[in-house]
Amino acid sequence: MNRPDRRSSGRPRPRGGVHESRHRVEVTVGGDMAIVNRRGALRLRRGHPWVFRSDVERRPDLPAGVVRVAESNGAPLGWALWSPQSEISLRRIEADGDRRIDDAWWHDALRTAIRRRAPLAAEANAYRLVHGEGDGLPSLVVDQYGDSLVVQLLSAGLDAHTDVIVRCLRELTGCSGILARNDPAAREREGLPREVTLLYGEVPPVVEVREHGVRYLAAPWDGQKTGAFLDQRENRVLIGSLARGRALDCFAYHGSFALHLATRADHVCAVDISAPALARVHDHAARNGFTNIEPVIGDAFEVLRAWHREGRRFDTIVVDPPAFAKTRNALDAALRGYKDINLQAMKLLAPGGLLFTASCSFHLSRGLFFEMLSDAVADSGRPFALRAITGQPLDHPELINVPESGYLKGALLEAMS
Template identity: 40%
Template sequence: MTVKRKERRDTGARKKFSGGSRPVATEPQLLEADEAGPAAILSRRAADRLRAGHLWAYRSDVESLIPALGATTMVPGGLVTLMDSRRIPLGSALYSEASQIALRKVSAEPRVGRGEYLEDMAVRVRTALALRQKMLADGSTDSARLIFSEADDLPGIVADRYGNLVVLQLLTQGTAQDDVRAVLARELAVDGVNQVVERADPRIRELENLPAPSAEPLFVREGVSGPPKTLFTLNGLHLHYDANAGQKTGAFLDQRLNYAAAAAAHAEAHGSGNGEALDICTYQGGFALHLARVAAKVTGVDQSRSSLETAEENLEQNRDAIAAEVEWIEADAFELLRAYDSEKRQFDTIVLDPPAFAKTKRAAEGAMRGYKELNLRAMRMLKPGGVLVTCSCSHHVSREMFIATVAEAAADAGRHVRLMETLGAAPDHPEVLTLPETAYLKCLILRVD
């Protein structure tokens, strides 16, 4: 494999958009234990928000905590009853002593016990699996997000299937427990699944004060051995996945339909087999490989060499379906686009799929500057009639904010830009209308004249 490497200066261009420190919240008052406990008394604002359908209470929302009778403290990860200031119950939630999201609602009923919670969990997992089975009925894809936390009424739980491998993330103190693991291992071990493994996002572990999960699989089918590696299928492409490697806990399954839409937009604008495409922040080649089925030449750019090595493996796995010339470049996205812009490089299609610039609400303003720069340079580098596919995966950046920023970039670039499609995450990552944080992925397909 040949990966071109663009030398970069340590400018910190990415770092200034990556977020800020967590806000410090006032700790709630710990009351004496009584028969209402374990319980959390919430502010009026938080109670109104829950009644309107939101599912979280932040640490700053919690006015006081009531331990269970006979206890002097709250149990990290325990189930608590949610109450307003008049002690009217609002349901039950998982409690975290570490996260700024102190409470995640799991039931509209108060005083839900652990056994009832686990029984409900098993039923909800089966419902989530049945929904995904219908989504994958056409056979071109064998991978999906099986469980998407609050969207499937399973807060703090995410599960992704890659072919015969399921990767589980337990994201809260209430779910990163052995009784939850036992239920999930049993329910996720459906036909065709050979292993269920748990992996953790390091940042979430820090925020939730969670121990590292065991490296041992939660489930291994009889007769199966070896590391948790597999070959999975996405839109007819065969892709490698190794649960022990990579900068993420998985591939970008949420972009599945957007990959296909980008390829279709290129083919419609330039004709199949024609044109040159540039994929910025390609990771393991998701957009690049889909474009390579319809373009003459594709360049994929990422700052992670290991990701590009996997992208090359994915390319070789699909050579029979790809005729395009494909090149991988290891480089910082901002620096490479500045260089290409100054060199007057031109492309027929450009994809921008950067990591989340705004990891906190306070970082959103800086993130907008980052998005604007990327889109401005991309628009200047597109040939007339070119296609721009631009994405944001931060829930702190709303769809309206993102579109407005791209519009500002179009005005500054002096280009006439038409919005052809506004897309989001694939349907295995459903949005909850009353929980705007689930509407995190935005994908715009634009025609630049």
């Protein structure tokens, strides 16, 4: 496939927008260019791809898609995905205004992202191929499950390029099917329907995932996220390699942590409030030949309190709750919830035991996460040492200057007495 054109001199003149000369830059009204104010331009120059509606001085006369972007003084700012109805009006995908955003550009961008994941194939057959802003492809998620791909196109500007994205993914991966899990609420804010649609080939209802010697089933059509929690893969391996004695997996869901704990622990209690989820835990244990996993149905908060009253102790505990803070307004209540469940886990941990705890709430910053843990430790009346701090794995890159690309944070603690 031909590489994108680079023009050494001259550019196609837009119908409107920025006209350049040797002595001045003239900005004209309308056309296929978005004009942003100084605040929007500064945001782009600092490396963040988003421009909000309030920072767009002149909207392009085009439907959703890719548009040129310039500052109000005429300085070019590259190309961006344009979403006419969204609060995030522009998501920059290319800083070089001389690049052509054609099939070759999409092919190169996707190939670059996919190549970053090459080291993962030796130990797993399921991982994220494209992590949106983290890979310079805002609002695009591509997850691989065996021979199947699951995509999410979360902006109107990106959705307009579905066909070329599907075509490039087929060429680059040789996949047998591509499913669009376009059901997140974010699509409503873009004026897009929430739907699950088969885009190419066939994608089965369940796919067996191989992950560092452990096997479990992902559900691309109706499972959590795009079918499984791929972002915790390396954390599961970490605590699994250290597990011993009696282990506890709180908020177990389908038991991905419990399976890794079971490779070394004598016995694992997998606690979840969902009976169907625990049925899958039982099936996964059998699939791996484990007889040391005990599914326990119940609310994790209440179960842990009851076990503390009974005097139970565990040598290894995992606390991986759902996102308690889905909005900024929910943060205070979420902090109380995170502190409570971690405090209960600390009370149950045997001397010398290990606690791996995590949060997937974007609105809970790392600073607040560790402040919460510090408060829980103080209330427990026991000393805890910090043994490891974890973030997102290789396939979920978090850009330093794009905080929205990161959300997952974790800590490994040891009870010192």
